[in-house]
Amino acid sequence: MQAGKLALTLALVAAATTAHAQSYPTKPIRLIIPFAPGGTTDIVGRGAADQMSRILGQPVVVENRAGGGGSIGADAIAKAAPDGYTIGISTVSTMAVNPACNPKLSYDPIKDFKPITNLANVANVIAVNPNFPAKDYKTFLAVLKANPGKYSYASSGTCGFGHMLGEQFKVSTKTFMVHIPYRGAGPALNDVLAGQVPIMVDNLPSSMPYIKAGKLRPLVVAWNKRVDSLPDVPTFGEMGLKEPNDPAWYGLVAPAGTPDDVIKKLNDAAVKALQDKGFQERLRAAGAEPSGNTPAQHAAEIKKEFDKMKNLVKVQNIKLEQ
Secondary structure: OHHHHHHHHHHHHHHHHHHHHHHOOOOOEEEEEOOOOOOHHHHHHHHHHHHHHHHHOOOEEEEEOOOHHHHHHHHHHHOOOOOOOEEEEEEHHHHHHHHHHOOOOOOOOOOOEEEEEEEEEEOEEEEEOOOOOOOOHHHHHHHHHHOOOOOEEEEOOOOOHHHHHHHHHHHHHOOOOEEEEOOOHHHHHHHHHOOOOOEEEEEHHHHHHHHHOOOOEEEEEEOOOOOOOOOOOOEOOOOOOOHHHOOEEEEEEEEOOOOHHHHHHHHHHHHHHOOOHHHHHHHHHOOEEEOOOOHHHHHHHHHHHHHHHHHHHHHHOOOOOO
């Protein structure tokens, strides 16, 4: 008798879950962007929200929750109800760098989220002030090897993506540069442009205007092929450096426990959104390339980057500034 009641209960739960997924969404969806308005994360997130609202037939309302290098917004995503009505943007910073640098973080990037898709990838770059004594990557590497510790590089901050790429580069090339952290890419770029710090490690979109203006010299990029607008600049992969060659990515995640059928609907909507020509143009104008993979593929990207960053933190003894 008890077994029969249990079977009936499970059947009713399954039916209710299926009905929820079939009718979903019936109200607005909140999209948490864990960074301030205006940056690449915001451009990707707002563009996805606009298109997905049209496709899903319900508003996807953006909420910027900046702070803590993205950890405040990521925590809010993780702790939201797993009903499909709160989703958020995933980044290398929130899902790999921050958790690797700070084991006391309030969320687990693997256990507390359910990946939906990777929306877009972005190239990264090492660039120098034009006065730096190297005009190409091979000469740059030779200068660093001949002068360990003489040169410094700027980044957007300790445990920011630029910092981690700079440290990965040092490990991969057995070179030594001094890290100079700033409170954001803008202040870091200002000092590199002024010649106060000779080297910048950055996402390509924020450095590109200065590269185009001849105020920064790009030497190497992290991308799967040469960037069309920088045909003479090699990739890390071409230089035999596999680990630094991974791009930055911007994806969509939901809280752990969100029903699989809801995740599928969100994935279908996001992938369809990325087929919109206007959205593609906005992404490419910001230096991002549309992606749109499966939940399992984005989960694999998150785990791969998190594992890589944990190892890098250990090898380089990186400690987050408190």
